[in-house]
Amino acid sequence: MCLHAQTGAAESLKLLYEVREPMFYRDAQGNLTGFIINRVNQASKIAGLKIDWVETPFKRQLKLVENNDEALCAVGMFKNKEREQFAKFSLSIYRDSARPSIMLAHRNFQPDKSMDLLRTLSIPGARMLKKETASYGTVIDDAIERSRITIVSTTAESLNMAKMIAAHRADFILVPEDEALKMIASIEDRQNLHIFKPVGMPQGPERFLMCSAKVSDEILQRMNRAIQKTHP
Known part of the structure; x- marks a missing residue:
């Protein structure tokens, strides 16, 4: 289980991402960045969590969350009824209101x-x-x-x-x-x-942390409180 407490150290959480600029990418110095990466990093610091970022293909992200073999979250996912049957969702980490x-x-x-x-x-x-x-x-x-x-x-x-x-x-x-x-x-x-551009395209939907059931409610609540503090 990747979510754990260590003596004298912050608890850690594995987060899965796929490179999609400008949300998730590496800059010229090789640093992981992007507007969703940065927001989640900010929230994790407030929540007192150490983040383990793992680049993972999209389809495998869904499979790992559904399998629930360990505590992890896929970052920047849309919420729908099918996914809610097996995953826990955070509060919205981003709304693509300017990115239909x-x-x-x-x-x-x-x-x-x-x-x-x-x-x-x-x-x-x-x-x-x-x-x-x-x-x-x-x-x-x-x-x-x-x-x-x-x-x-x-x-x-x-x-x-x-x-x-x-x-x-x-x-x-x-x-x-x-x-x-x-x-x-x-x-x-x-x-x-x-x-x-089709006429009348909807605003981009909200994006979330989509977490396996092994992510504790306490950790998710801490992240949610931190996410609220990072919203503009």
Whole structure:
């Protein structure tokens, strides 16, 4: 069990993350940073916890939390009913209010600019590239289900998903615009990509610590009190 008390030392908690700039990444000096990393580090200091950051692929994060073999949390996760069946959630650590999702799309995918999300998802023959078990928050998840769009599933990380769109393995991915711009700048075939913004996209949903059941309620309460103190 990775959550433990040590004599004369702060208790520790294992936190899982996947590199996704600007939320989680390493700077030029190799230091782990990003706006969610920094907020969680600030809260952990207030809570008196020593954080053990472990880079972990997204799908494995979900599996480790669900397996509940040790006390750990996946950082920056969306909450939904399926995940609430096996995980404990902190208070919101961040709301993507300024980062609504857009479509990073292949240049051949050119919906009418007046189309909203459901109509865009319902275009006949459209293919959405989606990471297995990923959630985009309740509003977008519901629109995807209602549209019955063809889903191309992948376990690839975000940048490789953008490369797959450039190679036209699917028509688009859903991602915050700032991440999309960084992806475009990083891809050799960037001329094959463009950003499409469906009308009326919802604000980005809240992100949480999604913890295994072995994380004690006392530790989670300490983190929650600290999170409240870090919110602007």
